[in-house]
Amino acid sequence: MRRLKTAVGLALTAVMLFPVYWMVNVSFTRDQDMRKSPPYWFPVHGTLEGYRAVLERQLPYLGVSLVVGLGTVALTLLIAAPAAYSLAKLRPRGGGVLSFVLLIAQMIPGIIMAMGFYAIFLTTGVLNTVPGLIVADSTLAVPFAVLILTAFMSGIPEELLQAARVDGAGVMRTFVSIVLPVSRNSIITVSLFAFLWAWSDFVFASTLDQGGAHQPITLGIYHYIGNNNQEWNAIMATAVVASIPATVLLIVAQRYVAAGVTAGAVKD
Amino acid sequence: MSMSRVTRTPVRTARAPVPAQGRERRAARTRSGQWAAWAFLAPVVVYLLIFYAYPLYRNVELSLRNYTVRSFVQGDAPFAGFANYAKVFADATFAPALWHTIVFTVVSLAFQFTIGLALAVFFSRNFRLSATLRALFLVPWLLPLIVSASTWSWMLNSDSGVVNAALSWAGAGPVNWLTSPDWSLWSVIIANIWIGIPFNLVVLYSGLQAIPSAVYEAAALDGAGAWQRFWRVTFPLLRPVSAITVLLGLVYTLKVFDIIWIMTKGGPSGSSSTFATWSYRLGFGNLVPSFGPGAAVGNLLILMALAFGLVYIRVQRRQAAA
Amino acid sequence: MRPGSSGRRAAGMGAAVLAAAAGLAACSSPSDGTGAPSAGASQAAAGGGTYTIWDPYPQYDKSSDWVKLLESCGTQAGVKVERTGYDTSDLTNKALLAAQQGNSPDVLIVDNPVVSTLAEAGVLTTTEENKLDVTSIAPNLLAAGQLGGKTYGVPIGANTLALYYNKGVLKKAGVDAAAVKDWASLTAALEKVKAAGKKGITFSAIGTEEGSFQFLPWFWGSGANLTKLDSPEGVSAVALWADWLKKGYAPNSVINNTQTTSWQEFATGDFAFAENGTWQLANAKKTGFDYGIIPIPAKDGGTAPAPTGGEFVSIPVQSDTARYATSQKLVSCLTSTENSLATTTTLSYIAPTEAVQAKQVEQNAELEVWVAAVKAAKGRTSDNLGTKYPKISEPMWGAVQAALSGSTAPQEAMAAAQSAAASATQ
Structure with a gap:
């Protein structure tokens, strides 16, 4: 039964990741085979040209993306976790309105946000800097993080918080030593998304960091987008190279979620 | 220890619902409690005001003035009231774009959520490799949209696409996925569902993890089958998380423009253009941008999200009262 | 969210706004001082x-x-x-x-x-x-x-469009590239190529300025003028492309092709002709087959003006x-x-x-x-069109897409485009 599940799981993952495979396939394809009809299912006359182009130029960008991603996670949690705790458990007047505003805030088109930030960043001097990009990317994640964390933190039983209060813990202590540890899984979920959004962001990076000394990997793709021509094998190769370290990070993080849950279940 | 206590309680709240808690809630609204509550909210409020208020103000302002490229740069556009909105409503693109927006959103959401939930339930039983496979499902999110959307348009190409190659291998004729007005909307919906599945899977999976296995065991003892267990136990307990997932999914789907833009540019002849792509085309997709009408369409989208948000709050309140 | 509490809630919000405003001020004051030096090159340039x-x-x-x-x-x-x-x-x-x-x-x-x-x-x-x-x-x-x-x-430099052709494919189909002088001879050549089991021509008719850029040599080559899209000449240019698609001389994918995609199709070696630009010259050498270049023919012979x-x-x-x-x-x-x-x-x-x-x-x-x-070649914004050009170009590529995808006949598509362009440029 378990083995069957693994088999089904593998099959589903294969279907889901087929487009990713196709991207890998294209990344190895020679220019003259790109639009071959019917296409090669495997890189028959594979070329490493795309990867050569990428490895020569793209590695520094990966480091910047990593910093931006982690910075975004940190900033997002710093702002969202206390807010979610308050909305879920402290019942502020106007909390409903605020949640609603958070929801609507996400509807502002990214490019309009980027144009607004351009003006703000220019006057505050963070245009073309990594901290500026982190702040901009965090706007993708903060409303989401507050809403999701609120949904999960509402599930924390009152008794647990009351017990803490009886023990003499203040609001802050309760938050730090009870709410945060108990919410570990949802915090990891939120962190994952914050990281992913920052990692794959293109609009903010291209508006706010195009002239920067440190640019994320998504802008590295521009090396292969000319004004009349795009080098697709190199673009795809960049995406492949960019997704490897992040995938490893994801797998590790997901194991951590699973571990947390099983640990709880075992003790139960 | 604390874990097990957490996980056990949702059941209790679900079985013996709220009136008692409601009173408790009101009692907690003391003055010092409010101070603490808002102290915790202060960062996010400041953040919202700095980073969202200005762009939103700007979008509204753009839509109410008659902007040309010149007045955009010089900043002296005359106030135009709702002229941009009138123009947008009168545009021949309006009705089809509205319809495409609705179809795109509803179909995408339905499939993303159903598939995401099914996968979440599937992955919630631990089996070999389950954690790794679950992580791999997130890989599509790591790719910049320009790459994933381009890959889809690559695969769906009428002549050299792998999908048509597979179809002909199976004996079916080729489909002009991206270039036929009858298919283009469905093609972008398929790609969008694919992109949305990881989000639903991960959030719903985390939601499932919050339901303790003891509940299932109890239900199993009561003689409930797997299907009954899902509908009677899992689904109700997952409702708060489901609701927010759907609502967020709705907001994100309404907003989607890059996938469509990269795959079809909203075409051919508008057959896959939604409000989001239309807004982008007006504001940024042409040599001469029409900022005013573009912003007006964008604001209509915000109003749509607002309407759905109100519905959500209403439903939520009714549930809380029930 | 009970109605009775809304007043107090508003007060709460007000306080929050005040607090936030204070935060705003706190945030912006130090940065004003440090803004200039860190704003990067563009600001530093002034000094x-x-x-x-x-x-x-x-x-x-x-x-x-x-x-x-x-x-x-x-x-x-x-x-x-x-x-x-x-x-x-x-x-x-x-x-x-x-x-x-x-x-x-x-x-x-x-x-x-x-x-x-x-x-x-x-x-x-x-x-x-x-x-x-x-x-x-x-x-x-x-x-x-x-x-x-x-x-x-x-x-800084100029480029324009012409027809690249694959010598091997033309030879196999028995077509002489030098004989392609007008639309009729080109279409006849495409027919022969198709009969020989190869593919005819690829171009880019995508719904952006790129699509207009590629369409213009045919549009201008028909004798049409951008101020009147639905003239019989203009319609004939759209009809030419639509006809190629219908007869299978051009692949359906052209509707969504960028110029890069179109070039990739030509690079497979299956196509006889490709409409593409000067910038592909370097790539043409990499394809590994013999190629030649001819100007895009006008409807009744001669060279069609291509856009710069x-x-x-x-x-x-x-x-x-x-x-x-x-x-x-x-x-x-x-x-x-x-x-x-x-x-x-x-x-x-x-x-x-x-x-x-x-x-x-x-x-x-x-x-x-x-x-x-x-x-x-001819500038797109010349003929005194200036900033009117983009407003004509958009309906034009729309009409091309509509006609090629089969949703509208060429005549109706161009008539609709003309009325859209007329109302946008008046």
Whole structure:
């Protein structure tokens, strides 16, 4: 039964990741085979040209993306976790309105946000800097993080918080030593998304960091987008190279979620 | 220890619902409690005001003035009231774009959520490799949209696409996925569902993890089958998380423009253009941008999200009262 | 969310807004002080010898010949050059946004149909203000940068469209490329190619400016004029393309093809013809098959005017007008005869001056056909269309898409486009 599940799981993952495979396939394809009809299912006359182009130029960008991603996670949690705790458990007047505003805030088109930030960043001097990009990317994640964390933190039983209060813990202590540890899984979920959004962001990076000394990997793709021509094998190769370290990070993080849950279940 | 206590309680709240808690809630609204509550909210409020208020103000302002490229740069556009909105409503693109927006959103959401939930339930039983496979499902999110959307348009190409190659291998004729007005909307919906599945899977999976296995065991003892267990136990307990997932999914789907833009540019002849792509085309997709009408369409989208948000709050309140 | 509590809730919100405003002030005051030095090159430029250049060639990085040329021009002018490459479709908005915020670059290189838009926006200086010399530039190329009798920049180079053909495929089909003189002979050739089991022609009819760019040689070649899209000539051009698709001479994918995608199709070696630009010359050598180039035929014979592509170097308006002198030196350096040769070779363009064109042909005889094509080419914004062009172009590519996808007949599609264009340009 378990083995069957693994088999089904593998099959589903294969279907889901087929487009990713196709991207890998294209990344190895020679220019003259790109639009071959019917296409090669495997890189028959594979070329490493795309990867050569990428490895020569793209590695520094990966480091910047990593910093931006982690910075975004940190900033997002710093702002969202206390807010979610308050909305879920402290019942502020106007909390409903605020949640609603958070929801609507996400509807502002990214490019309009980027144009607004351009003006703000220019006057505050963070245009073309990594901290500026982190702040901009965090706007993708903060409303989401507050809403999701609120949904999960509402599930924390009152008794647990009351017990803490009886023990003499203040609001802050309760938050730090009870709410945060108990919410570990949802915090990891939120962190994952914050990281992913920052990692794959293109609009903010291209508006706010195009002239920067440190640019994320998504802008590295521009090396292969000319004004009349795009080098697709190199673009795809960049995406492949960019997704490897992040995938490893994801797998590790997901194991951590699973571990947390099983640990709880075992003790139960 | 604390874990097990957490996980056990949702059941209790679900079985013996709220009136008692409601009173408790009101009692907690003391003055010092409010101070603490808002102290915790202060960062996010400041953040919202700095980073969202200005762009939103700007979008509204753009839509109410008659902007040309010149007045955009010089900043002296005359106030135009709702002229941009009138123009947008009168545009021949309006009705089809509205319809495409609705179809795109509803179909995408339905499939993303159903598939995401099914996968979440599937992955919630631990089996070999389950954690790794679950992580791999997130890989599509790591790719910049320009790459994933381009890959889809690559695969769906009428002549050299792998999908048509597979179809002909199976004996079916080729489909002009991206270039036929009858298919283009469905093609972008398929790609969008694919992109949305990881989000639903991960959030719903985390939601499932919050339901303790003891509940299932109890239900199993009561003689409930797997299907009954899902509908009677899992689904109700997952409702708060489901609701927010759907609502967020709705907001994100309404907003989607890059996938469509990269795959079809909203075409051919508008057959896959939604409000989001239309807004982008007006504001940024042409040599001469029409900022005013573009912003007006964008604001209509915000109003749509607002309407759905109100519905959500209403439903939520009714549930809380029930 | 009970109705009774709304008043108090509002009060709560008010307090929060106050708190937030305080936060805002706290946030913005220190940054005002530190803003100037950290705002990067563009700001620092005002004080020292740093000049910013924006171009639409993000594919060239610091080690490329192009950027080295920019830097050496900076050295000659005695300043440091800070260059940023933007995606070309992004650059118009970036330039408008930067101008709005008073952060324009000192030198801006943009796609030629955008020049009149930026000029109308008041972003660019005229040659009277910036003292650029444009006397040696070919008039048909310069026209794209002119609006209301004033010139707003210098073309850095030009490109245009022609038909690449695959010699092997034509030979197999028994077609002589030299015999393709008008639309009828081209269509006949395509028919033979298809009968021989190969594919006819590929082009790009995507729903963006790229689609219009590729359609214009046929549109102009029919004798039609952009001021009347639904003339019988204009309709015949759309009908030609639609007919090719219907008969299978051109693949259905053209509706969604960019020029790159279209080129990739040609590079498979299956296609007889491809409409593509000067810039593909380097790639053509990499395909591994024999190719040739012929001009795009007009309807009744002769060469159809193709649109000019390529970028203009311009000098955006600055609050400090003293900067123009140095910017002018930079631009003159970039467009000087010797550098123009290097630049146009790097970009795979044809030079805008006859002197340099002659040198290019001397170096590479293959370019002769392109030099001729560029001479016959026509600016999209010329014919006094200026900023009206984009408003005509959009309905035009829409009509092409509608006709090719089969949703509307060519006649109706162009009639609808004409009424849309007329109401947009009035």
